[in-house]
Amino acid sequence: MTRVIIYSGKGGTGKTTISAATAALLAASGRRTLVLSSDPAHSLADVVGIAVSRDRPTPIAPGLYALEIDTIYEWRHNLGGFQQFVASSYSNRGVDRSTAAELANQPGLDEILALQRVMSEAQSGRWDAIVVDTAPTGNTLRLLAYPELIIGGETGKKFFRVYRGLANVARPFRRDLPDDRFFDEVGALMQRMEDLSAFLVSPEISIRLVLNPEKLPLLETRRAYTFLNLYGLLLDAVMVNKILPTRADLGSYFDYWTGLQRGYIGEIETSFMPTPIFKTVLQDGEPIGVERLLAVAEATFGSQDPGAILYDERPIWLEQWNDDGDAGLYELCLRLPFLADEQVELARAGTDLTVTIDRIQRTIALPRILYDCELGDYRYEDGVLRLEFREGLNELIPEPTGDVRVEAA
Ligand SMILES: Nc1ncnc2c1ncn2[C@@H]1O[C@H](COP(=O)(O)OP(=O)(O)OP(=O)(O)O)[C@@H](O)[C@H]1O
Ligand SMILES: [Mg+2]
Numbered sequence: 001m002t003r004v005i006i007y008s009g010k011g012g013t014g015k016t017t018i019s020a021a022t023a024a025l026l027a028a029s030g031r032r033t034l035v036l037s038s039d040p041a042h043s044l045a046d047v048v049g050i051a052v053s054r055d056r057p058t059p060i061a062p063g064l065y066a067l068e069i070d071t072i073y074e075w076r077h078n079l080g081g082f083q084q085f086v087a088s089s090y091s092n093r094g095v096d097r098s099t100a101a102e103l104a105n106q107p108g109l110d111e112i113l114a115l116q117r118v119m120s121e122a123q124s125g126r127w128d129a130i131v132v133d134t135a136p137t138g139n140t141l142r143l144l145a146y147p148e149l150i151i152g153g154e155t156g157k158k159f160f161r162v163y164r165g166l167a168n169v170a171r172p173f174r175r176d177l178p179d180d181r182f183f184d185e186v187g188a189l190m191q192r193m194e195d196l197s198a199f200l201v202s203p204e205i206s207i208r209l210v211l212n213p214e215k216l217p218l219l220e221t222r223r224a225y226t227f228l229n230l231y232g233l234l235l236d237a238v239m240v241n242k243i244l245p246t247r248a249d250l251g252s253y254f255d256y257w258t259g260l261q262r263g264y265i266g267e268i269e270t271s272f273m274p275t276p277i278f279k280t281v282l283q284d285g286e287p288i289g290v291e292r293l294l295a296v297a298e299a300t301f302g303s304q305d306p307g308a309i310l311y312d313e314r315p316i317w318l319e320q321w322n323d324d325g326d327a328g329l330y331e332l333c334l335r336l337p338f339l340a341d342e343q344v345e346l347a348r349a350g351t352d353l354t355v356t357i358d359r360i361q362r363t364i365a366l367p368r369i370l371y372d373c374e375l376g377d378y379r380y381e382d383g384v385l386r387l388e389f390r391e392g393l394n395e396l397i398p399e400p401t402g403d404v405r406v407e408a409a
Pocket of ligand 2: 133
């Protein structure tokens with residue numbers, strides 16, 4: 001079975017660099033490895049220092065291959081009819097055809113097409129490991145969990161079946177209705193989305209989030225961390241990149257910045273525990289070319305195998321309780337195995353919740369469904385902190401300024 005590792009994170013944090021470095025180390029340890037970029041603004045070639053094909057994997061080093069997925073190519077090969085139909089329905093409304101073709105590239109579909117290529121490479125049997133470098137998107141990542149959402153899930157499927165039936169009946173009277181090629185392609189797309197959903201939750205696939213020790217990447221990564229976990233995707237590591245070195249010979253010039261970074265690294269550690277955290281120091285030159293990438297990966301992973309599943313438990317999940325016709329009751333569960341059963345303090349600020357136990361403080365981004373819910377009791381059982389949330393009591397989202405102290409107990 002092919003091990004698939006997907007790196008995701010905010011723009012410029014080092015996804016491409018860390019992906020290529022991980023792949024270089026995997027290949028150096030004798031695994032047939034493909035590093036594949038799904039970012040339409042490709043930079044994989046720049047990082048490995050060799051021109052990379054958009055069609056067939058390009059050899060980079062012994063056992064190491066790279067591929068930059070061309071979604072326009074994948075579109076044409078997989079969804080030409082679909083695109084044409086969308087384009088022609090827009091052009092009926094006075095949008096010219098070239099703009100219409102652009103509109104037919106629904107956000108998210110690019111990513112889906114790229115992931116389908118990942119799936120087919122994984123199923124080809126050609127690779128021991130595939131490392132995926134993604135585009136800097138916070139939101140389309142959630143599509144990974146439910147690719148079928150793009151076409152409306154079960155409801156969409158039903159609609160599609162009915163629509164196809166109606167189109168067949170009505171076509172003699174209306175010429176702008178889609179033809180069979182459209183329906184065949186959309187039908188096949190739905191099937192592949194289902195396969196893709198199943199593929200993404202298979203146990204050999206994990207996601208790693210890349211961030212820098214700075215405020216905005218930390219906030220975004222917290223949100224990604226919560227929803228990936230809630231959607232049941234396996235997140236097995238958090239990668240902190242571009243950490244400033246602290247060496248005596250560097251003098252005091254960077255003291256302010258290293259101090260600031262130290263603070264954020266502390267927050268990162270408490271925000272994502274018990275998920276393992278790997279740190280990469282800002283190099284003294286651009287990490288370009290296989291040799292330098294290998295050095296980055298070795299320093300980052302140390303004695304750990306970068307291809308291992310580094311963590312396989314769910315640190316956050318949501319349970320729902322139905323109180324016969326009552327307002328919804330949820331339990332947000334946080335795995336905190338190291339807690340002594342001490343006084344837990346909960347502070348909610350806007351859409352974040354800070355849990356303080358002894359001197360450990362952990363801030364998590366709340367799932368959206370809990371934004372309007374009132375925080376109630378908590379209990380700590382078998383290494384899991386369970387927080388009750390009740391729907392409908394709290395009409396307004398609290399202002400994100402200042403802490404709203406809620407003493408639960
Ligand atoms: N540890 C590091 N030390 C020094 N430079 C680094 C390090 N990590 C990344 N860089 C540099 O930072 C820049 C951005 O890195 P990279 O392209 O890997 O980020 P990215 O997250 O893929 O960006 P994008 O979101 O644009 O795809 C590059 O110039 C890269 O060489
Ligand atoms: Mg990149």
